[in-house]
Amino acid sequence: MANPPPLTPEERDRIAQLHAEGKTRNDIARILGRSKSTITLAARGLGLTFDRSATAAATQAKQADAKARRAQLKLDLLDDAERLRLRLWEPTTVVLSTPKGPARVTLDLPPARDARDIMGAVQAAVRSHVDLDRLDISDGADAAKSMLGQLGEALQVAADQLNGTTSDE
Structure with missing residues (x-):
């Protein structure tokens, strides 16, 4: 060119x-x-x-706001994981097919498949919490890269x- x-x-x-x-x-x-x-x-x-001071100040403010939002989200994710985990030990109502038609049955614990799905949701919430934690920890490394x-x-x-x-x- x-x-x-x-x-x-x-x-x-x-x-x-x-x-x-x-x-x-x-x-x-x-x-x-x-x-x-x-x-x-x-x-x-x-x-x-x-x-560049106005741009730098605006960027810092946005970063601080995002960090605060991530902190709240991290707390919410831990709350979600705790609430989901409690469901593993609560009675569960399931609908079974019987010769007379559907019947509601209350079990002491969720069926194994439901328990597995609940644990998967707990793991996803905890993993997301950890990922957000890592993001905040890497802020110093990002500053060095910048x-x-x-x-x-x-x-x-x-x-x-x-x-x-x-x-x-």
Whole structure:
């Protein structure tokens, strides 16, 4: 794919103007019809940076909300597992076919097949609880992965600058 033409002095001035107006990098890229990396490189060359604090704060708030919802769901899943498990030891009414027609019979415990199904549901609830627990435990690892990803992107931008190319054009 052919490289796009270099930015004109007018485009660089327009980038500075739009940045001063508070436009985001993505907005400027859209307005000028240039790639995000081109705008990033030009802004950096002009000594400009883009404020990401609002985005970071919104992301943190959403993550905190999701973590709270997962915590409640984990508790609910344990409650579900406990309630289901109690059914293993309760009398159960079943309908049996008899020569005289269907008959309701109360058993001291659920039939083996029903007990197996109940245990499967208990296991599924507990497994879901554990999976949600693991998700919250892995938050620290995800933060490290995110930092490494950002470092990789920064290295790519630096390499592109050295080579005189941009990565997403």
